[in-house]
Amino acid sequence: xxxxxxxxxxxxxxxxxxGIIAVSISLLSLTILLMDSxxxxxxxxxxxxxxxxxSRFPDxxxxxxxxxxxxxxxxxxxxxxxxxxVSAAIYLEEYAPxxxxxxxxxxxxxxxxxxxxxxxxxxxxxxxxxxxxxGRVVLAGALTMTLLILPVxxxxxxxxxRSVPREYREGAFALGASxxxxxxxxxxxxxxxxxxxxxxxxxxxxxxxxxxxxxxxALAYVRFVPKSPFDRFTVMSIxxxxxxxxxxxxxxxxAASGIIVLLIVLLAMNSVAILIRNxxxxxxxx
Amino acid sequence: xxxxxxxxxxxxxxVDELPLETKDPDSKVKANMISARDFNLWYGAKxxxxxxxxxxxxxxVTAIMGPSGCGKSSLLRSINRINDLIPTCRTEGTLxxxxxxxxxxxxxxxDLRRRVGMVFQKPNPFPKSIYENVSFGPKIHxxxxxxxxxxxxxxxxxxxxxxEEVKDRLNDNAYSLSGGQQQRLCIARALSIEPEIILLDxxxxxxxxxxxxKIETLMRQLKDSYTVVLVTHNxxxxxxxxxxxxxxxxxxxxEFGNTRDIFENPRNELTENYITGKFG
Numbered sequence: 001x002x003x004x005x006x007x008x009x010x011x012x013x014x015x016x017x018x019g020i021i022a023v024s025i026s027l028l029s030l031t032i033l034l035m036d037s038x039x040x041x042x043x044x045x046x047x048x049x050x051x052x053x054x055s056r057f058p059d060x061x062x063x064x065x066x067x068x069x070x071x072x073x074x075x076x077x078x079x080x081x082x083x084x085x086v087s088a089a090i091y092l093e094e095y096a097p098x099x100x101x102x103x104x105x106x107x108x109x110x111x112x113x114x115x116x117x118x119x120x121x122x123x124x125x126x127x128x129x130x131x132x133x134x135g136r137v138v139l140a141g142a143l144t145m146t147l148l149i150l151p152v153x154x155x156x157x158x159x160x161x162r163s164v165p166r167e168y169r170e171g172a173f174a175l176g177a178s179x180x181x182x183x184x185x186x187x188x189x190x191x192x193x194x195x196x197x198x199x200x201x202x203x204x205x206x207x208x209x210x211x212x213x214x215x216x217x218a219l220a221y222v223r224f225v226p227k228s229p230f231d232r233f234t235v236m237s238i239x240x241x242x243x244x245x246x247x248x249x250x251x252x253x254x255a256a257s258g259i260i261v262l263l264i265v266l267l268a269m270n271s272v273a274i275l276i277r278n279x280x281x282x283x284x285x286x
Numbered sequence: 287x288x289x290x291x292x293x294x295x296x297x298x299x300x301v302d303e304l305p306l307e308t309k310d311p312d313s314k315v316k317a318n319m320i321s322a323r324d325f326n327l328w329y330g331a332k333x334x335x336x337x338x339x340x341x342x343x344x345x346x347v348t349a350i351m352g353p354s355g356c357g358k359s360s361l362l363r364s365i366n367r368i369n370d371l372i373p374t375c376r377t378e379g380t381l382x383x384x385x386x387x388x389x390x391x392x393x394x395x396x397d398l399r400r401r402v403g404m405v406f407q408k409p410n411p412f413p414k415s416i417y418e419n420v421s422f423g424p425k426i427h428x429x430x431x432x433x434x435x436x437x438x439x440x441x442x443x444x445x446x447x448x449x450e451e452v453k454d455r456l457n458d459n460a461y462s463l464s465g466g467q468q469q470r471l472c473i474a475r476a477l478s479i480e481p482e483i484i485l486l487d488x489x490x491x492x493x494x495x496x497x498x499x500k501i502e503t504l505m506r507q508l509k510d511s512y513t514v515v516l517v518t519h520n521x522x523x524x525x526x527x528x529x530x531x532x533x534x535x536x537x538x539x540x541e542f543g544n545t546r547d548i549f550e551n552p553r554n555e556l557t558e559n560y561i562t563g564k565f566g
Contacts, residue, residue: 098373167410171472174368175423175479176400185422186412 037263041256049257053223054239058250063258065222066239069138070207070265072226073235076142077149077206082199084146085153089195092154093161094183113151120148121212129216139229141216148212149202156198160191193277200273207266210237236262316343319483319513320365325379327360329372334360336537337379342530347505347514349528349545351521353565356534358517359407362485365515366402367395383483400427403476403512404485408492409468411460411475416443416452419460419471423479438478446474447504466497473504483513490523502527521561525549533557 044058052062096102124144134140164187172182188195217234226233236258243255320342327335335357342348350358363369364381367388380387388398400423411419420439421429429435439456443449448470452463460471469489476484486505490498505527508514518524524531525545532542533556541548541557552558559565 165410167406167408168412170368170371170406171410171412171475172422172426173371174366174399174404174406175426175475176396176398177422177426178396181426185426190413 034263037256037259039256040253041258041260044254044257045260049254050261054221054242058248058254061251061254063236063239063261065225066234066236066258067261067265068225069141069217069222069233070235070237070262072138072229072233073141073145073213074203074207074269076138076229077145078199078203080142080146081150081153081202085150085199086157086195088150088154089157089161090183090188093158094179094187109151109154113155116211117148117209118211118214120144121215123147124212125215134230136216136218136232137230138226138233141213141233141235142229144212144216145206145209148209149206152202152205153199156201157191157195160194160198161187163194164190189280192280196273196277196280200270204266204270207262207269208237210235210241213238214241236265316346318342319344319383320515321382321385322361323380323382325361325364325377325381327357327364327369327375327377329360330374334537335364338539340532340539340542342513342515344513345509345511346529347509347516347527349516349518349524349531350534351518351524351531351560352534352540353560354519355536357537358519358534359487361534362404362487362515362517365483365485366399366404368399368404370395400479401481402483402485403479403481405469405472405476405487405489407488409465409472411463411468411471414460415457416460416463416471417456420474420478423475427479442474442478443471445477445508446470447500447507448474464497466493466500469493469497469501470504473501473508481512483515484508486514486516488517488519490518490520498523521549533560535560 044061049062050067051064052060053064054066055061092102092106096105121144124140124147128134128140128143129136132140168186168190169182172186177185213235217238218232222232222234224231240255240258240262243251243258246252318341320340322338322340325335325338326333338361340361350361352358360369364377365383365388369375369377377389379389381389383398383402387393412422414422417439420442421435424435424438429438440449440453443452448467451467452458452471455462460468463471469492473484473486473489489505490501493501502523505514505516509529516524516528528545530543531545531548533540533548533552533554535556541552541554548557549561552561
């Protein structure tokens with residue numbers, strides 16, 4: 001009894017220690033990364049940086065076109081991927097017959113989520129830029145990003161839909177509700193916060209992705225802001241990548257400034273999404 | 287049979303509001319509401335209901351009792367075809383409501399479920415307000431007028447003996463209610479669509495004795511307007527509430543008759559062993 005208690009105590013302590021170490025490692029690396037970016041990046045980070053075009057003079061260089069490009073691409077990606085992804089998830093969870101074909105589709109979606117993003121970039125280059133002759137424009141970039149994050153949105157939305165208790169569905173069906181009425185009025189309101197979380201995480205991934213954009217976005221200096229989905233563009237991740245590849249160290253500091261702006265946009269987007277989610281969660285409970 | 291040897295452990299003295307003589311005054315002359323004819327049900331390879339034949343009469347409480355896994359819930363869940371939600375479930379034979387086979391391919395299942403309300407084992411209100419829980423059913427069936435919804439909500443909550451307790455807090459979340467109140471809310475929800483039949487699947491198994499008493503009283507009142515079918519593993523409850531009782535064992539109806547006869551003069555040895563507590 002006593003030795004058993006001692007062993008349980010030691011095991012408990014051990015698990016706690018491992019947990020603390022794991023959290024510390026990730027926090028520490030994040031802190032180092034942030035500190036490094038901030039020490040290098042703060043030098044150039046001012047309002048001028050956000051409102052200027054890239055330049056060969058580090059003091060004059062800014063991130064404006066890339067910032068607009070990212071907002072355009074991510075915004076359009078959200079508009080495309082959310083309805084398609086959620087509809088696909090609803091179909092798979094609530095309507096699709098549980099058979100081999102459905103299983104095959106599910107397996108493929110899971111596989112697609114694991115495909116390297118550069119492959120999507122090349123697919124986008126081939127299909128949207130070349131075959132559909134859109135050119136290297138915002139729309140082509142957004143559609144490529146949509147393909148990239150759709151599998152993740154579908155998978156997380158399905159999880160959210162599946163987590164709605166069976167009792168709610170049964171209760172609604174027992175009242176003679178149709179499949180759509182149950183989905184629309186019972187399942188979706190409950191699953192919405194989870195669906196939103198999945199979508200936000202996917203979009204956050206899209207913001208930081210550079211690989212799929214390499215093939216589509218403009219790589220060189222972009223001295224204009226996209227005004228429509230049919231304009232050429234660059235995104236922040238590409239701009240940062242460009243600066244890092246420059247020989248002069250000042251441009252690496254500019255890259256660090258770019259990273260900070262990227263992080264701020266990311267945080268802003270996540271906070272808005274969390275606010276929306278909390279609002280819906282409260283409505284669900286109270 | 288050995289019913290003289292083993293004394294029936296149940297006295298009917300706890301049937302306070304309803305004297306014994308009136309418990310099944312005229313069940314023999316009531317019309318059949320639900321009839322199963324050689325009804326079979328499988329979950330995958332598992333044969334859960336075997337050649338069920340039973341006639342459930344109108345405007346009485348019929349209890350289905352039996353040990354766990356005997357198929358009593360499966361039979362109940364066949365009556366509103368909520369079993370259809372289980373992909374591996376398939377049936378054979380006929381189940382008639384008002385003389386029409388509800389397993390006919392032409393039957394509109396949503397409409398069937400509007401006519402057959404159901405209350406589940408665990409109270410399962412929707413995570414919405416009390417008002418929205420009760421108005422959900424009428425709304426999905428096309429009632430949009432506020433005044434009509436209001437009166438339906440009030441009528442249903444009164445029918446479930448819950449109105450007095452919640453009339454001042456209709457906009458509170460349903461989960462702020464106690465377990466017993468939640469279950470009565472679920473009964474009100476079932477009443478809101480004005481069904482003909484009400485199915486109750488062990489409605490008190492998650493409730494305390496006081497809440498149970500309230501629901502049992504309610505069940506006896508409901509039969510004036512509805513045909514009530516109650517699944518229970520609680521023998522006393524079946525004795526207290528029901529007019530007729532079916533005893534099921536491993537997918538078959540072993541015995542079916544007036545509750546009093548089943549409890550006092552069981553014809554089948556299995557029934558008797560179950561009632562006297564030799565297994566359960």
